[in-house]
Structures are given as structure tokens and as C-alpha cells.
Amino acid sequence: MRRLGGVLAAAVLCGAAACTNAPPPPLVPKSEAPIITTTTGPKIKEVVVGVDDVAGGYNPHATATQSQITTALSSLLLPSVFRAGPDGAPELDRNLMVSAKVTKAEPFTVTYTIRKDASWSDSAPIAAEDFYYLWQRMRSEPGVVDPAGYRLINNISAREGGKVVEVAFGKPFPGWRSLFGNLLPAHLLKDAPGTWSNVLATNFPATAGPFAVRSLDEPRGEVILERSDRYWEVPTTLDRVVLRRATHSAMAESLSKGDNQAVLLRADAADVNLLKTVTGLDTKPVPRNEVAQVLLRPASEQLADLKVRKAVVAALDRDALIASGTQSGPSAQFRADSYVVPPSRTGYRPVIVGNTLDPAATEQLLTEAGYAKGPDGWAKAGKALKLRIAAADKIEPYVTIANQLKAQLALRGIPAEVVTPKADELFTVQLLQKDVDVVVGPRVDAGDSAAGLASQFGCTGDAPDGGTPTPANPAGFCDPAVQTEIDAALSGKALLADVLTRVEPQLQAQAVALPLFQVVDLLGVLPTVSGVDAGAPLAGVLSGAPEWRRLDK
Numbered sequence: 006m007r008r009l010g011g012v013l014a015a016a017v018l019c020g021a022a023a024c025t026n027a028p029p030p031p032l033v034p035k036s037e038a039p040i041i042t043t044t045t046g047p048k049i050k051e052v053v054v055g056v057d058d059v060a061g062g063y064n065p066h067a068t069a070t071q072s073q074i075t076t077a078l079s080s081l082l083l084p085s086v087f088r089a090g091p092d093g094a095p096e097l098d099r100n101l102m103v104s105a106k107v108t109k110a111e112p113f114t115v116t117y118t119i120r121k122d123a124s125w126s127d128s129a130p131i132a133a134e135d136f137y138y139l140w141q142r143m144r145s146e147p148g149v150v151d152p153a154g155y156r157l158i159n160n161i162s163a164r165e166g167g168k169v170v171e172v173a174f175g176k177p178f179p180g181w182r183s184l185f186g187n188l189l190p191a192h193l194l195k196d197a198p199g200t201w202s203n204v205l206a207t208n209f210p211a212t213a214g215p216f217a218v219r220s221l222d223e224p225r226g227e228v229i230l231e232r233s234d235r236y237w238e239v240p241t242t243l244d245r246v247v248l249r250r251a252t253h254s255a256m257a258e259s260l261s262k263g264d265n266q267a268v269l270l271r272a273d274a275a276d277v278n279l280l281k282t283v284t285g286l287d288t289k290p291v292p293r294n295e296v297a298q299v300l301l302r303p304a305s306e307q308l309a310d311l312k313v314r315k316a317v318v319a320a321l322d323r324d325a326l327i328a329s330g331t332q333s334g335p336s337a338q339f340r341a342d343s344y345v346v347p348p349s350r351t352g353y354r355p356v357i358v359g360n361t362l363d364p365a366a367t368e369q370l371l372t373e374a375g376y377a378k379g380p381d382g383w384a385k386a387g388k389a390l391k392l393r394i395a396a397a398d399k400i401e402p403y404v405t406i407a408n409q410l411k412a413q414l415a416l417r418g419i420p421a422e423v424v425t426p427k428a429d430e431l432f433t434v435q436l437l438q439k440d441v442d443v444v445v446g447p448r449v450d451a452g453d454s455a456a457g458l459a460s461q462f463g464c465t466g467d468a469p470d471g472g473t474p475t476p477a478n479p480a481g482f483c484d485p486a487v488q489t490e491i492d493a494a495l496s497g498k499a500l501l502a503d504v505l506t507r508v509e510p511q512l513q514a515q516a517v518a519l520p521l522f523q524v525v526d527l528l529g530v531l532p533t534v535s536g537v538d539a540g541a542p543l544a545g546v547l548s549g550a551p552e553w554r555r556l557d558k
């Protein structure tokens with residue numbers, strides 16, 4: 006029967022083709038476009054965010070690499086013991102931790118218990134060695150963010166396969182919850198060639214969070230984060246998040262077309278107006294964890310004399326410096342009138358009142374310091390007063406402010422030059438030397454204001470075990486009277502608010518720093534997504550990405 010069926014089928018085919026030897030006609034005439042068959046699968050749920058840049062340098066612990074992209078990526082890719090809650094207060098991250106608590110008063114000891122299933126993307130467990138590595142680097146490397154708390158640690162020990170970590174301090178430290186955020190994969194970094202400056206320089210060797218890096222393409226300006234299949238907790242709602250570099254006009258166009266669902270940019274007044282043209286776009290300010298400031302370094306030969314530092318401050322039009330840096334964007338509403346606490350953080354209290362410009366005071370103070378004014382400026386003992394102002398290369402708003410500062414000093418007969426070294430060179434090498442007089446850069450807030458006070462203005466000494474000496478603070482400033490107050494705040498012997506009431510006027514009198522404004526980005530979000538918000542205070546927009554949803558897919 007099978008043979009008969011085959012003969013019948015052949016006969017039917019022969020009839021249909023008329024059984025001729027001519028070739029069959031073409032299935033598609035040459036003049037027509039070919040038929041393309043496509044298959045449809047499930048749509049990828051993604052949110053595309055336009056950003057200013059995705060440039061390399063992603064170490065959240067280095068002053069040199071602070072940026073909106075560093076904060077964004079570290080919040081999603083690196084594990085933290087505590088994270089900022091809705092009110093900014095630290096909350097234990099139970100996706101990583103079982104517990105973290107003070108277990109001994111003498112010596113002051115904190116015991117951390119890590120979840121047994123918490124691991125890096127290469128399956129290595131998150132464990133005590135990650136705590137130890139970060140401690141060692143933060144206590145000894147120059148240019149790190151808020152090292153004061155780490156310098157109080159005397160020893161770290163481990164048990165239960167490294168999942169229980171005991172941290173012993175040399176003195177009580179109420180701000181201990183600010184430590185061990187953004188842990189780094191020690192098993193990959195501790196023996197890696199190169200220096201601390203190479204850590205997370207171009208990519209993340211391993212991650213430990215709800216998203217993983219699919220691609221990080223600096224030349225193209227794009228970062229693609231995908232749901233991590235190695236994450237041990239509830240998976241993300243989205244399949245991926247894309248960060249895409251673009252000009253501000255291109256961002257607005259992409260929003261209008263729906264190609265982008267959100268943007269995060271450092272905006273001026275023109276950009277604010279530009280985004281108002283996008284239908285349905287909701288915008289809001291997102292304060293970064295950095296305050297733009299001017300440091301006048303007592304460590305430099307030119308500014309070692311307090312009267313000279315005061316004269317320089319009096320020569321500066323602080324209002325104009327703020328205007329040049331903010332360009333009437335969102336940062337203009339976050340004027341920083343405190344030396345320690347950022348405007349957006351709880352506990353902020355203005356100290357600086359009015360403008361600093363006082364040309365008569367500049368002349369009087371320089372004269373009292375032994376300087377005489379000539380046709381070429383001020384000089385003392387035949388040596389001209391000429392200042393060296395440093396700002397990290399291509400990092401805004403700091404380069405713009407530095408040039409404005411130079412112009413203001415020139416009006417008062419104080420010549421200056423602006424140098425723009427690479428950020429890593431500036432914060433890890435040049436600030437340990439004496440050839441930079443003034444620095445325009447960020448004061449970074451890592452979560453504990455007492456530690457921030459100590460890191461920025463505290464005296465430093467040898468490491469607790471007599472090893473590598475701890476580096477000086479960025480200004481090279483040390484005042485024993487101020488240090489007594491700093492120690493009291495750091496150890497909890499005095500309330501920080503009370504200490505700041507006494508210390509900030511002393512810092513102002515010492516003319517070491519001139520805070521300007523908190524750097525604030527502008528977030529724009531279309532109604533096609535939900536959950537995309539400013540995030541927890543100073544934690545960054547992407548800290549909430551695991552809960553983001555697409556409403557149109």
C-alpha cells in the first residue's frame with residue numbers, strides 16, 4: 006500500500022506540472038522584493054535611561070571616580086551590609102545579611118552574619134575576606150571616601166567558613182553602620198596586578214546583585230544590565246536596564262519617540278526648559294552624594310599663613326562661583342552653607358551667611374601678612390603671590406568653577422594658574438604634596454557625618470598596627486583643638502549636632518574650605534514606566550531598579 010500511495014502521489018504531481026521538461030517558473034518574480042519570514046517571541050522588558058556619560062572608573066570608594074554612573078552601577082552590582090532607607094537612615098540589607106549588631110563593648114565589636122546563599126556571580130561566596138580587603142584598602146590608600154571609620158578598626162576575624170565576621174574597633178564608633186557598603190570581590194582583586202587605581206577601572210570582574218553586566222561599551226557609550234540568573238533572591242521584574250550616553254537634545258528626542266523611558270542628566274536652565282517640551286514627562290531633582298567645594302590648603306607654602314587664606318576667601322565672590330557651577334539648573338536650589346552635612350541630608354544646618362566677597366579685607370589681610378602690592382600683584386620678600394588651582398581634567402562642574410575662581414583672583418591682583426591633572430593623579434598623588442594651593446572638587450558623603458568630618462578635617466597618624474601610615478586629609482589641615490571635638494563626635498561622647506555647632510565656626514575662621522553647592526542631577530521619566538524615582542536619599546536612581554516596571558509591554 007505504501008508503494009501504491011507513492012505512485013498515486015507522483016501521478017498527481019505530474020498532472021499539476023503538465024509533465025514537461027521545462028524548468029518550473031520562479032516562485033518569486035525577480036522584480037519583487039523577497040519574502041522575509043520573521044518569528045515573534047516574547048518582548049524584552051527593558052528600561053532605557055539616557056545619561057551624560059558611561060566613562061570608566063567605577064570604584065565607589067575612590068574620590069577620583071565619583072559620578073552619577075558610578076553610584077548607579079555600584080547600587081545594583083555590589084553588595085552592601087546596609088543601604089539607605091526612605092528617610093536616609095541605614096537599613097540592614099536582608100538580601101545579603103542575616104544580622105549585624107554590636108556584640109561586645111570592650112573592645113567595641115560588631116558581628117556580621119552573612120547569608121549562606123549570598124555569592125558573587127562567579128559562584129565564590131561573599132565572605133569575611135571581602136570585609137578584610139575593603140578595610141585594608143580604605144585605611145591605607147590615599148584619595149578614598151570617608152576612611153575615618155575604617156581607621157578605627159583594629160582587627161577582623163572570621164568563623165563558620167567566613168560567613169560570620171567579627172570586627173573589633175579601637176574605640177566605640179556609633180557610625181559603624183556606614184561601613185562595608187559596596188563590598189568588592191576580594192578573591193579576584195587582592196592578588197591582581199596593578200594598584201588600587203585599577204580596581205573597577207573599566208568593568209566589574211564579578212557582581213553580586215539582582216542585575217549582572219551583559220556589556221559595558223565605553224566607546225559606544227552604552228551599558229546593558231541583565232537580570233542575573235545567579236541572584237539568590239526574588240528576580241527582577243525587568244529583563245534588562247540600558248544606560249545610554251547621549252547629548253541632551255538627543256535625550257529629549259529619544260524620549261519623544263519612546264526610545265528612552267527615562268533620562269538622568271546634569272542640567273542647566275536650558276536643559277530644564279528643553280525637557281519641558283516632552284509630552285507627559287515627569288521631572289524631579291536627584292541630589293548626588295557630593296558637594297562642590299573649594300579647598301584652601303594649609304599644607305601648601307603659599308597658603309600656610311592663615312591671613313593669606315582669609316585674604317583669598319575675601320577675594321572670592323561665592324555667589325558668582327555658585328552661579329557659574331550651577332548654571333541655574335537644579336543644583337542652584339541646593340546651596341551648601343555647611344562645611345559637613347549636605348543640604349539634602351537630615352541634620353543640615355546653614356552656617357555661612359551671605360557672600361564672601363570683601364576686597365578691602367583682602368588688601369588689609371595681605372598687608373598684615375607682609376605682602377606689598379605692586380604693578381604685577383602682591384609680593385613678599387621679592388616672591389610673588391601666585392596660586393596653583395587644581396581641578397580634575399574634564400570633570401564638571403569643577404573645571405568651570407576653577408576658571409571662574411582664577412578670574413576673580415586676578416581682579417584682586419592675585420595671579421593664578423589652573424591645572425587639570427587626571428582625577429586619580431590629583432586625589433592620590435598631588436594632594437599628598439605641597440605644590441597645589443587650591444583644589445576645586447567634590448566633598449563626598451558616605452553616610453555618616455561624624456566620619457565625614459573626621460575624614461575631611463581630622464588629624465591623621467600612624468596605622469593602628471604600626472603599618473602603613475594613614476594619608477593626610479585633602480587639605481593637609483590639622484588643628485588639635487578641632488581634633489578633640491572630632492574625636493568626641495566620632496566616638497559618640499558628644500552629639501554630632503553639638504560638635505558641629507562648635508566646630509563649623511572654627512573651620513570658617515580657619516579659612517580651609519569654601520562649600521558651594523550640592524551637585525544635583527535632573528531625572529525625567531515617561532508614564533510608560535513605574536517605580537523610576539529619585540531613590541533613597543543619596544543612593545541614586547538605579548537603587549530602585551529591581552522594582553521598576555514597563556507598563557506598555
